Amino acid sequence: SQELEQSPQSLIVQEGKNLTINCTSSKTLYGLYWYKQKYGEGLIFLMMLQKGGEEKSHEKITAKLDEKKQQSSLHITASQPSHAGIYLCGADGRSQGNLIFGKGTKLSVKP
Amino acid sequence: DAGVIQSPRHEVTEMGQEVTLRCKPISGHNSLFWYRQTMMRGLELLIYFNNNVPIDDSGMPEDRFSAKMPNASFSTLKIQPSEPRDSAVYFCASSPGLFAYEQFFGPGTRLTVL
Numbered sequence: 023s024q025e026l027e028q029s030p031q032s033l034i035v036q037e038g039k040n041l042t043i044n045c046t047s048s049k050t051l052y053g054l055y056w057y058k059q060k061y062g063e064g065l066i067f068l069m070m071l072q073k074g075g076e077e078k079s080h081e082k083i084t085a086k087l088d089e090k091k092q093q094s095s096l097h098i099t100a101s102q103p104s105h106a107g108i109y110l111c112g113a114d115g116r117s118q119g120n121l122i123f124g125k126g127t128k129l130s131v132k133p
Numbered sequence: 134d135a136g137v138i139q140s141p142r143h144e145v146t147e148m149g150q151e152v153t154l155r156c157k158p159i160s161g162h163n164s165l166f167w168y169r170q171t172m173m174r175g176l177e178l179l180i181y182f183n184n185n186v187p188i189d190d191s192g193m194p195e196d197r198f199s200a201k202m203p204n205a206s207f208s209t210l211k212i213q214p215s216e217p218r219d220s221a222v223y224f225c226a227s228s229p230g231l232f233a234y235e236q237f238f239g240p241g242t243r244l245t246v247l
Contacts, residue, residue: 026200028234053232057238061140062243064137064224065176065224067235067237069233077183110176112236114232120166120178120231122178123175125175126175132195
């Protein structure tokens with residue numbers, strides 16, 4: 023079965039610093055989703071990547087899918103306290119139609 | 134649109150009691166997913182439906198768990214009897230279809246079994 027590994031598990035950065043979160047799959051990714059979760063709340067969709075080498079940006083967040091489609095990275099530029107939360111990557115279980123999620127990366131941003 | 138609606142938001146019950154969690158998906162969405170989230174195991178898919186039909190329930194931990202979707206606008210997840218290890222946040226999500234679609238998550242139900 024497909025597994026997703028996220029790194030780091032947790033991250034504390036100073037406001038204004040850049041950071042990167044990685045998501046590695048044990049199998050080829052047919053679709054890679056990034057979500058953000060604040061404590062006590064549901065998941066909020068950020069971006070979806072499908073093609074090898076694809077890159078998408080929204081405000082100060084950029085997500086990339088490598089050419090081999092087994093790894094994705096989420097990069098935040100000039101982090102702000104509003105970026106704090108748990109970031110989860112999810113993979114499209116191609117043969118099943120469901121999503122498999124990584125354990126998440128907890129991000130804290132110090133003002 | 135109001136988004137995915139879950140009720141109750143919080144549930145505290147005693148071991149052995151029956152618990153029913155409810156979900157109303159976004160209108161027009163054909164797929165519905167039930168997840169459980171804990172610190173130890175992260176976000177786990179329990180069961181999902183497409184056009185009201187259960188597709189895969191292999192994530193349901195035990196026979197104590199059951200889920201139904203009697204129509205396109207309502208689903209329930211039932212635990213009977215409940216146990217302390219069932220304590221978790223349960224999320225419902227819906228999407229327009231099964232493949233290559235964003236899933237929209239509800240706010241979750243925080244279940245505590247004493």
